[in-house]
Amino acid sequence: MIGRLITREVRRGLSGGAWLPIAFFLLVATIVPFAVGPDARLLSRIGGGALWIAALTAALLPVERLVEPDRADGLLDQLALSGTAEEAVGAAKIIGHWLTFGPLLLLAAVPGSFLVGLDSPALARSLLSLAIGTPALAALAVMVASLTAGLPRAGALAGLLMMPLAVPLVIFGAAATGDSESAALKLEAAVALFLVAGSPFVTGAAIRAART
Amino acid sequence: MSLLLKGERLALVRGGRLLFEGLDLGLGAGEAVHVVGPNGSGKSSLIRLVAGLLRPSAGRIERADAALADEGLALDRELPLGRALSFWNAPQLGAAMAAFALDGLAGVPVRLLSTGQAKRARLARVMASGARLWLLDEPLNGLDRAGATALNAAIAEHRQQGGAVLAASHLPLGGEWRELELGG
Numbered sequence: 001m002i003g004r005l006i007t008r009e010v011r012r013g014l015s016g017g018a019w020l021p022i023a024f025f026l027l028v029a030t031i032v033p034f035a036v037g038p039d040a041r042l043l044s045r046i047g048g049g050a051l052w053i054a055a056l057t058a059a060l061l062p063v064e065r066l067v068e069p070d071r072a073d074g075l076l077d078q079l080a081l082s083g084t085a086e087e088a089v090g091a092a093k094i095i096g097h098w099l100t101f102g103p104l105l106l107l108a109a110v111p112g113s114f115l116v117g118l119d120s121p122a123l124a125r126s127l128l129s130l131a132i133g134t135p136a137l138a139a140l141a142v143m144v145a146s147l148t149a150g151l152p153r154a155g156a157l158a159g160l161l162m163m164p165l166a167v168p169l170v171i172f173g174a175a176a177t178g179d180s181e182s183a184a185l186k187l188e189a190a191v192a193l194f195l196v197a198g199s200p201f202v203t204g205a206a207i208r209a210a211r212t
Numbered sequence: 213m214s215l216l217l218k219g220e221r222l223a224l225v226r227g228g229r230l231l232f233e234g235l236d237l238g239l240g241a242g243e244a245v246h247v248v249g250p251n252g253s254g255k256s257s258l259i260r261l262v263a264g265l266l267r268p269s270a271g272r273i274e275r276a277d278a279a280l281a282d283e284g285l286a287l288d289r290e291l292p293l294g295r296a297l298s299f300w301n302a303p304q305l306g307a308a309m310a311a312f313a314l315d316g317l318a319g320v321p322v323r324l325l326s327t328g329q330a331k332r333a334r335l336a337r338v339m340a341s342g343a344r345l346w347l348l349d350e351p352l353n354g355l356d357r358a359g360a361t362a363l364n365a366a367i368a369e370h371r372q373q374g375g376a377v378l379a380a381s382h383l384p385l386g387g388e389w390r391e392l393e394l395g396g
Contacts, residue, residue, distance in 0.1 A: 004299060008288070015290060074284015077265050078337075081280050082301060211265050212226075 001084045002092050009096020016065055018100040021058035022108045028054035029112040043117035048126050048177025050116045052170050055105060055130060056163070059137040063158040066097060066145035067207070076207055090203030093142045094135075094196070101141075102134035122177065129176040129188060136169050136192035139199035146206035169195065215240050215274075216345045216376040217262060222271035224257055231257055232394055233270065239345070241374040244367065246381065246389035253395025255380035256282070259349045262378060276376075279343035281334045281351055287322045294318035297337055308340035311366050313358070327354050332362070339366055346370060348379040360386075 032050040033043060070076050079089055109130050113123040144162045148154040168191045175184035219237035223230070231254030239245060247255045260266045262273065263280045287296040293314065298305055309315050312332040317325065325333060331354040338346055346367070352360055364386030367377055371387075379385060 001301075008299065012288070012290075072284075074282060074286040077260075077263070077280065077282070077284060078286040078300065080265060081263055081278060083277075211260075212267075 001079070001082060002088055005079075005084075005089065005092035006096045006099075009093055010099050012065075013062075013097065013100030017062075018104060021061045021101060022104045024061055025054045025058035025105060025108050026112055026115070028057060029115040032116050040117050044119065044122065045178075047113065047116035047118040048122065048129070049174040051109060051112055051118075051126055051130070051177065052133070052174040054112065055109075055133065055137065056166055056170060058105065059101070059134075059141050060159050060162055062097070062101070063141050063145045063148075063162070064155050066093060066142055067203075068145065068149040068154060071149045071207070071210060077211070086204035086207040087200045088204075089207065090142060090146065090200035093203070094139045094199060097142055098135050098138035101138050102131075105134055106130055118177075121180075125180055126177040129173050129185065132176075132185070132189050132192050133169055133173045136195040137166070139196045140165055140169075143199040143202045143206070146203040146210075149206070150210055165195075216243075216276040217273075217278075217378065218275070219262070219268075219273045220271050222261065222273060223269045224254060224261055224266065225269045226254070226257055226266075235271070237262075237273075237392070239376040239378060241344075241376060242371045244371060244377040244379070244387070244389050245392050246379055246385055247392045247394060248380075248382070249394035251382075255394055256349050258394065259347050259378065259380050263347050276345050277343045278345040278347055279338040279341040280347045280349070281338045282347075282349040285322070285330055285334050286337070287330075287333060289323035290321060292319045293322055293325065293333060296322050297333065297340060300337060300341065302337070302340035303342045305340040308336040308366075311339060311369075312336045312362050328356055328359060331355055332359050335363060335366070339370070344375050346375065346377045346379075348377065348381070350381055351379055352381055352383045352385070 029051060036042060106127060109127055113126050118126060140162055144158045147161060148158045151157060172184045172188035172191055175182060176188050215238050217237060217239035222235040223233035247258055249255055257266060261268055262275060263278060312335055314332060314336055317329060335351060351363055368387055
């Protein structure tokens with residue numbers, strides 16, 4: 001059932017606008033030079049952080065389609081009857097969502113990094129930092145989607161909930177794009193691991209709580 | 213004889229309101245119980261309780277593997293009906309689609325089904341699951357006469373093969389049913 005669920009998430013992601021967060025990511029990256037001016041040195045200094053802000057806001061876009069449609073349609077109930085644990089549903093959703101979000105975002109980060117004026121070593125560091133960070137962003141998105149499923153104005157609420165939760169990830173992720181000597185990358189990996197490991201349990205509890 | 217469903221002294225409180233208490237429930241092979249009662253008396257909640265989607269406020273419940281047909285269709289709208297149904301464990305998919313006259317619709321995307329066809333599809337999902345206990349919440353809603361006949365035939369066959377059915381419905385169901393009255 002888990003395999004089928006992951007396949008389903010990927011299929012629905014690809015047919016349901018997986019390109020939207022990516023286009024959004026590139027748009028934000030395009031806006032940055034307009035907003036801070038064409039100073040190449042300034043741009044290359046803030047570029048890594050700008051990419052992370054773009055990635056975080058892009059990760060918010062698909063939140064509304066991740067859990068709520070399945071709850072409203074009774075799919076989550078049927079999964080429970082089929083004997084699939086809610087935590088497993090959460091894990092499958094995170095994996096399926098990352099597959100349609102992470103690789104595409106990394107691909108878009110290449111042109112994105114040129115838009116914000118990063119040189120090649122900085123591009124490599126940004127890609128590594130985003131590669132570690134995107135699973136955590138996907139996990140956060142699924143978790144927040146399950147916490148807000150069925151609530152009115154869930155989209156806005158999801159943003160308010162997700163941004164603060166992502167702060168540690170953004171701090172270390174953005175720092176890791178700047179300095180290869182610092183321990184930021186390891187700390188980012190630790191935060192990402194914590195989010196990826198914890199999110200299925202929060203998601204499972206949220207799905208169960210939404211039934212009562 | 214072992215019971216497919218056994219509930220002892222069940223109570224359920226929802227939204228601060230006591231829906232029922234001290235409810236004993238037993239369903240053996242071939243048996244069927246029709247839950248009746250006015251709107252809001254907890255018929256659907258009892259079905260969801262038995263399904264395991266709600267926890268009883270008091271009492272114990274045990275059941276065999278079950279399949280549920282409620283409001284939710286739980287089929288992907290963009291997929292053809294046959295593929296959407298086979299997402300679920302469906303060992304008896306062919307027989308179920310034939311029983312509810314859905315064979316001709318296997319290639320039709322779920323989003324294009326009419327209301328009645330979708331209602332038949334959710335019943336076919338239950339039948340295809342091969343589960344021994346069927347939980348049906350208002351199964352006759354939206355069904356035409358042919359659909360209702362098909363449902364009654366499917367239930368009769370399921371009971372003959374040793375299955376059990378718990379149905380909540382404000383409409384009369386065909387065949388022999390034990391009535392369980394809630395509320396009032």
